[in-house]
Amino acid sequence: MSIVYKRSEGLTDAITNYCPGCTHGIITKLVAEVMVELGILGDAIGVAPVGCSVMCYNFFNCDMQQAAHGRAPAVATGIKRVQPDKVVFTYQGDGDLASIGTNEIVHAAHRGEKITTIFVNNAIYGMTGGQMAPTTLIGQKTTTSPLGRTEEHSGKPIRISEMLATIDGAKYVARVTVDKPANIAKAKKAIKKAFQTQLEGKGFAIVEVLSACPTNWGLAPNEALQWLRDNMIPYYPLGTFKDWEEE
Amino acid sequence: MAKILMKGNEAIGEAAIKAGCRYFFGYPITPQTELPEYMSRRLPEEGGVFLQAESEIAAINMVYGAAGSGVRVMTSSSSPGIALKQEGISYICGAMLPCVIVNIVRGGPGLGGIQPAQSDYYQVTRGGGNGDYRLIVYAPANLQETVDIMQEAFDVSEYYRVPVMLVGDGMIGQMMEPIEFKDRQPNFQDKPWATTGTKGERKPNIVNSLYLDPQELENNNLALDKIYKEIEKNEVRYEAVNVEDADVVVVAYGTTSRIVKSVLEECDKEGLKVGLIRPITLWPYPFEAFDKINPECKGILCTEMSLGQMIDDVRIAANGRWKTHFYGRTGGMVPQPDDIKAEIMKILRGEK
Numbered sequence: 001m002s003i004v005y006k007r008s009e010g011l012t013d014a015i016t017n018y019c020p021g022c023t024h025g026i027i028t029k030l031v032a033e034v035m036v037e038l039g040i041l042g043d044a045i046g047v048a049p050v051g052c053s054v055m056c057y058n059f060f061n062c063d064m065q066q067a068a069h070g071r072a073p074a075v076a077t078g079i080k081r082v083q084p085d086k087v088v089f090t091y092q093g094d095g096d097l098a099s100i101g102t103n104e105i106v107h108a109a110h111r112g113e114k115i116t117t118i119f120v121n122n123a124i125y126g127m128t129g130g131q132m133a134p135t136t137l138i139g140q141k142t143t144t145s146p147l148g149r150t151e152e153h154s155g156k157p158i159r160i161s162e163m164l165a166t167i168d169g170a171k172y173v174a175r176v177t178v179d180k181p182a183n184i185a186k187a188k189k190a191i192k193k194a195f196q197t198q199l200e201g202k203g204f205a206i207v208e209v210l211s212a213c214p215t216n217w218g219l220a221p222n223e224a225l226q227w228l229r230d231n232m233i234p235y236y237p238l239g240t241f242k243d244w245e246e247e
Numbered sequence: 248m249a250k251i252l253m254k255g256n257e258a259i260g261e262a263a264i265k266a267g268c269r270y271f272f273g274y275p276i277t278p279q280t281e282l283p284e285y286m287s288r289r290l291p292e293e294g295g296v297f298l299q300a301e302s303e304i305a306a307i308n309m310v311y312g313a314a315g316s317g318v319r320v321m322t323s324s325s326s327p328g329i330a331l332k333q334e335g336i337s338y339i340c341g342a343m344l345p346c347v348i349v350n351i352v353r354g355g356p357g358l359g360g361i362q363p364a365q366s367d368y369y370q371v372t373r374g375g376g377n378g379d380y381r382l383i384v385y386a387p388a389n390l391q392e393t394v395d396i397m398q399e400a401f402d403v404s405e406y407y408r409v410p411v412m413l414v415g416d417g418m419i420g421q422m423m424e425p426i427e428f429k430d431r432q433p434n435f436q437d438k439p440w441a442t443t444g445t446k447g448e449r450k451p452n453i454v455n456s457l458y459l460d461p462q463e464l465e466n467n468n469l470a471l472d473k474i475y476k477e478i479e480k481n482e483v484r485y486e487a488v489n490v491e492d493a494d495v496v497v498v499a500y501g502t503t504s505r506i507v508k509s510v511l512e513e514c515d516k517e518g519l520k521v522g523l524i525r526p527i528t529l530w531p532y533p534f535e536a537f538d539k540i541n542p543e544c545k546g547i548l549c550t551e552m553s554l555g556q557m558i559d560d561v562r563i564a565a566n567g568r569w570k571t572h573f574y575g576r577t578g579g580m581v582p583q584p585d586d587i588k589a590e591i592m593k594i595l596r597g598e599k
Binding site: 041043044047048054055057060063065067071074078081082083086103104110 | 270272296298300301302304305306308309310311312313314315316318320334335338342442443444445446447448451452453454455456457
């Protein structure tokens, strides 16, 4: 018998802390597979955020640093400036990157830091139990917007990819999702491109991955994926916003 | 090496380079800006990296990433900037990363002022970041001592895997004095824990301060405490002058101690028996220095450029054996010799 599929060597044996139906697991696996396929696992240094993926330092089978909330791009900058020959990436959620860490992500992009950022956007704070994020949609109920987010009170959700695409130092910016196999394949391609951007020495690269949070959205896993299609994708359109190969 | 004349902030930078530091992440703030300016010129010449961060918060987190990569790295700032760095300093302590942080103190609270002050004694010795952590804190009183400490600071930090903070007031940062760099080789430690890529040859290294299991966190904190106790045993530094037969002992550090020394010379000429304890390490604090004080001493005078912060440690050190008194100026005002002497005289005359 031949092996047609196996656990990626880019992952350790650790069991993730992700909830049933959460798509973090798929995204983590894609990053691990890409690192193996590019042959960079032994040269990779990842930076874990604060949030649901805080423990990803136990999941990736490469050197890892855990960063303070939102500061992963600054920590990654420190690593990359010391070790420019290594492959440095951050794995961050939307509370981490789009709220407390906006300064760090904007300036990592602005400096054109040669790092790769995987930005997992599930429109909510997961680890702390479902609070409103800057990415929470209008009308979306969370524990800190119990009647639903309103524009008058909290503004409209922030579109990080579109914002970062305006910055010169950002050389690859794409938004993908992982709701079905075809989109998972596209997501993997984008993640690979984001690492290649770094390997080519082009500058900063980010892939925003729309992700489901059944637990805090209060939906079954399949309903959550449908909610993502019906609500998140219309507001956060999928696509490539910046690509150094097409400039 | 011959003596050369340098400005404090620049001398600190050159001493760091001589100590093997090749990475600097910082943010401009008066009165320490000459240090990042100097490093932006010098580090590229040495094959190192200077990077001006978007904030003090980003700078200290860049230090975290660089220190986790196993190199000698530093940052510098002044009081309000150090306040912003406290989160990162706490993480650096939790993850046991070596680095050096220079703090050229200015007046506060808030934006305060830019003149010399010592009103951040609590900030540097009591943390400000969260958790059971300590920093090794040096407070030199002249530029020669500053560069000597700076040349050793990276060795000390790497040996214990505890960050070192060098505290100078604005006077130390801004003044010029003749200095001589020691011909001293850095003592680099092996760093098998650094994140340098597994090369597929070892298990991943993880730089981390998260321990969700309370027993694991307690174990980690106890391990840190063991190191801190070792530091308390080995690294205390101070200068004690004529304390054995003193009728009054003045306690002062940094620039204030230089003023006190000039007062002591005058007192000596008049036959008054006044001693000095000058802490060089603010943590670990030189409690042992107080054990040598004349048991019949009439009182201890703590003098600071603050409204009284180190006085807490002086009281702990005195432990009820002598009366303790305080005299200080704040906001960038500097204590004058005559005023310090007047306080000494009050204690000698039994008026205090």
